[in-house]
Each structure stands twice: as C-alpha cells, then as structure tokens.
Amino acid sequence: MAESPFHTQNHLKCPICLTLLKNPVTTSCGHSFCMDCIKRCWDVDFYRGVYSCPTCRTTFNQRPALSRSTVLADILEGMKQKAPARPVTCDVCKGIKVKAIQSCLVCMASYCQAHVRPHYESKAFKKHKLVKASPNLQHQICPHHHKALEVYCYNDQKCICVVCMGNQHSGHKTVSAAAEMAKKQEELKIKKRDFIQKTTDWKKEVHQCKKAVISFKRSAQAAVENSDRIFTEIIRSIQNIQAEVREKIRAQENKEVRDAESHIQRLEEDIVKLQKENSKVEPLLCTENHVYFFKLQKYYCFYSGVVPYNSSRDVNTLTFQRVTQSLSELKSQLDEVCEEHMREILYEVADVQIFQDDDLSEEEEEVVDAGLW
Incomplete structure (x- = not known):
C-alpha cells in the first residue's frame, strides 16, 4: 500500500524545529536535521563537552563533521516545486477564513485586515513585530529563545535574535536584519541591472555572430567556386599549351622526316645511275688492246653529269x-x-x-x- 503524503512529510521533518528539513544534513547515526538546528544544538553541547544526537541520544566525544544529504535536498526541492502555494488565512476568523494580510512574530499568528487593527490601535501590541502574511512564521522565530530573528550576524552569515547576540554570538559583528536586507537588495538590484545589460549585449553579439557566420559561409562558398573556376581556366590554358607544343613537335617531325626521305630517295636514284656507269667502265679496265680500248670508250660515251643533287648536305644527329x-x-x-x-x-x-x-x-x-x- 502506498504511503500517504502526510506520513511521508513527517519523515521529512526536522526532529528539532518540527518543520520540513532545510539544508538537510545526516549524522553518522543515520538521523537527519536542518543544518542550522543541529549546529545550534551542538553549540549548546559544546559547554558540556559531549555531543549527542537529539533523536537517539548517541554520544560523540568530538563534534561530528556534517555532510549535506543530497537525496533529501532533491526530494524537498521537488516537493516545493510541486506543492501549490496556499493563501495564508486569518487565525482569528470563525467559520469562513479570510485571507490574512499581516503576521505577528510575537503572537505567532496571522490576521486579516479587520483582526489586525488592534495591533495598530492598542498600546498592548505596540512592541509586537508585524510582517507580511507568511505561512511559515516559525522560520522567523528563534527556536531557542522564541524571539524574532531580526538581527543579522556577519560572522555566521545568518539571522539571530537579540538574546543570541549576548550568548553564542557574543562579540560577533551584527546589524539589523532589515537594514542588511535592504542593503543586499540594493546590491542585488545593481547586479540585476548588470545581468540585464550583459544579457542584452550578449544577445546582440549572438545575433551579430549568427549574421557573421551566414555571411562567412556564403563568402567561403563563393571563394571555393571562384577558385575552382580559376584553377579550371589555368588547367585549360596549360592543356592548350600542351596541345600546341605537341602539334609543333609533330609538325617539325613530319617536315624533317619528309625532307630526309626525299633526300634519301634522290641519293638512291643517283646510286643506281652511278652503278650503271660503273658497269661500263669494267670492260675497259679488263682489255689489253689499246685500239679496242679507245673504240669502246668512244662507243660508251660515259655520263659525266651523274652527281648527287646535294651530296654536300650534313646530317645532324x-x-x-x-x-x-x-x-x-x-x-x-x-x-x-x-x-x-x-x-x-x-x-x-x-x-x-x-x-x-x-x-x-x-x-x-x-x-x-x-x-x-
């Protein structure tokens, strides 16, 4: 069977102040308390020389170190977020409760507009401390002296009552809690203005950065496209030069080869002619009859013009x-x-x-x- 919310909240209450845990800490014996509550208890135990757990009375020779209970703090924070804000009602009204507008830290009660009037009109309530209606009046009262927490201690950085000033906070630097709150609120207002200004400036910078990124990307894309186009043109120019050089080499090759082949053909034709003339010389060289020799020489009519067309040309390698x-x-x-x-x-x-x-x-x-x- 599921545990009731009321029973669950009882487990989350501090055994000292009997309210929901604030800044919960857990002792080595396993019990949880508000950090401020257990510190105040152990401040009193300091004079006795023995520290004890307010719940199970387990004693400790030395003041135990306190560790924050993260799990309990998360549970309590979740409860605060889920719990609807309930209006504070008048503690004096009979029957239908009217919404309270003021709370008294002396009477520990909240009053509507009609029932708070005696606090303004009667001298008996002259020293009573009225505050804005609050559902947690006990948080504004010292649990030890039942006085209003209207003094702020700089040393311990917390609110205390006037009796605490003369006891465990004796010699500490103190000031009116209301005055300190007003001072802190002024400082927070300055910080808030600074936060708002910085937020505005940073939003403007974010907008400028986004515009710059978009412009930067467009510029980069244009640069890539232009570089591709230019490099393509460079490659095309080099290819054109390559084709021109190839064409010039082939043209020179064809011209020189054609001239050489024509020269070879003419030389070969002259060689044939010279060989024919050489065959006519052979009988003359072989005869011993001088009459016959001169007859043959006259008969053959040697071709004396057989000379290569340009036999003096040099051949290059x-x-x-x-x-x-x-x-x-x-x-x-x-x-x-x-x-x-x-x-x-x-x-x-x-x-x-x-x-x-x-x-x-x-x-x-x-x-x-x-x-x-």
Missing part, C-alpha cells in the same frame, strides 16, 4: 632533348610561381576570420609560410 629540358625549366618556374602565390593565398585565407586576432603567433606564421595552413 640532334634530338628533341633540348625541348624536354626547356619544358622542365618551364615546370620549375611554374612551381616557383605557384609556391610563391600559394603562400600569399594561404596567408590571405588564414586572415579571413570572424573574430579577428590582433597578430598571428610565430607558430602560426611558420605554418602559413610552410603552406600547411
């Missing part, structure tokens, strides 16, 4: 190696130009920033110079 060397030099020069321009291009790329730095560090400059950025 040159190749296109110098062309290859020139192309290699062109490549080296292009590499140098590209490297020089790439350093400048990469430096310009690194300089395009949403948040502009004042100067590049030495390491960044070395990276840019090396072309690794």
Whole structure:
C-alpha cells in the first residue's frame, strides 16, 4: 500500500524545529536535521563537552563533521516545486477564513485586515513585530529563545535574535536584519541591472555572430567556386599549351622526316645511275688492246653529269632533348610561381576570420609560410 503524503512529510521533518528539513544534513547515526538546528544544538553541547544526537541520544566525544544529504535536498526541492502555494488565512476568523494580510512574530499568528487593527490601535501590541502574511512564521522565530530573528550576524552569515547576540554570538559583528536586507537588495538590484545589460549585449553579439557566420559561409562558398573556376581556366590554358607544343613537335617531325626521305630517295636514284656507269667502265679496265680500248670508250660515251643533287648536305644527329629540358625549366618556374602565390593565398585565407586576432603567433606564421595552413 502506498504511503500517504502526510506520513511521508513527517519523515521529512526536522526532529528539532518540527518543520520540513532545510539544508538537510545526516549524522553518522543515520538521523537527519536542518543544518542550522543541529549546529545550534551542538553549540549548546559544546559547554558540556559531549555531543549527542537529539533523536537517539548517541554520544560523540568530538563534534561530528556534517555532510549535506543530497537525496533529501532533491526530494524537498521537488516537493516545493510541486506543492501549490496556499493563501495564508486569518487565525482569528470563525467559520469562513479570510485571507490574512499581516503576521505577528510575537503572537505567532496571522490576521486579516479587520483582526489586525488592534495591533495598530492598542498600546498592548505596540512592541509586537508585524510582517507580511507568511505561512511559515516559525522560520522567523528563534527556536531557542522564541524571539524574532531580526538581527543579522556577519560572522555566521545568518539571522539571530537579540538574546543570541549576548550568548553564542557574543562579540560577533551584527546589524539589523532589515537594514542588511535592504542593503543586499540594493546590491542585488545593481547586479540585476548588470545581468540585464550583459544579457542584452550578449544577445546582440549572438545575433551579430549568427549574421557573421551566414555571411562567412556564403563568402567561403563563393571563394571555393571562384577558385575552382580559376584553377579550371589555368588547367585549360596549360592543356592548350600542351596541345600546341605537341602539334609543333609533330609538325617539325613530319617536315624533317619528309625532307630526309626525299633526300634519301634522290641519293638512291643517283646510286643506281652511278652503278650503271660503273658497269661500263669494267670492260675497259679488263682489255689489253689499246685500239679496242679507245673504240669502246668512244662507243660508251660515259655520263659525266651523274652527281648527287646535294651530296654536300650534313646530317645532324640532334634530338628533341633540348625541348624536354626547356619544358622542365618551364615546370620549375611554374612551381616557383605557384609556391610563391600559394603562400600569399594561404596567408590571405588564414586572415579571413570572424573574430579577428590582433597578430598571428610565430607558430602560426611558420605554418602559413610552410603552406600547411
């Protein structure tokens, strides 16, 4: 059977102040208390020299260290968020309870507009402390002296009553709780204005950053497209140069080969003619009859004009190696130009920033110079 909410809340109440735990801490014996409540109890035990648990009376020779109970704190915080705010009603009204407007820290009661009037009109209530209607009046009363917590202790940073000032808070720096609250509220107002101003400034910066990011992305995309277009044009230009060089080499090859083949053909024709003439000389060389020799010589009529058309032309053994060397030099020069321009291009790329730095560090400059950025 599920445990009732009332029974659950009883387990979450402090055994000392009998209200829901505030800043709960747990002792080594397993019992939980409000941190302020158990500290006050052990402040009193200090004079006895023995510390004890208010619930089970377990004693400790030394003042135990307190640890905050995170689980209980989370449970209590959840209950506060889920619990609906109930209006404070008048403790004097009979029958139908009217909404209270003031609470008295002396009477420990809340009053509606009609029943609070005696506190303003009667001298008997002159010293009573009226505050805005509060459902937790016991939190504003000292559990030890049943006096209003109207003094603030700087040393312990908490509210105390006038009796506490002369006891455990003797010698501490104290001030009126209302005055200290007013001072703190003024400080909080300044902080609030600062928070609002910073929030406005940061929202403006966020808006500017978002616009800058959108613009930056568009610019980057345009730069990529332009670089692709330019590099495509460079590649096309190099391809055109490549085609032109190839065409020139082939044209020169065809011309020179054609001239050489024509020269070879003419030389071969002359060789045939010379061989024919040589065959006519052979009988003359073999005869011993001088009469016969002169008759034959007159008969043959040797062809004395058989000479190669241009037998004095020199044959070169040159190749296109110098062309290859020139192309290699062109490549080296292009590499140098590209490297020089790439350093400048990469430096310009690194300089395009949403948040502009004042100067590049030495390491960044070395990276840019090396072309690794």
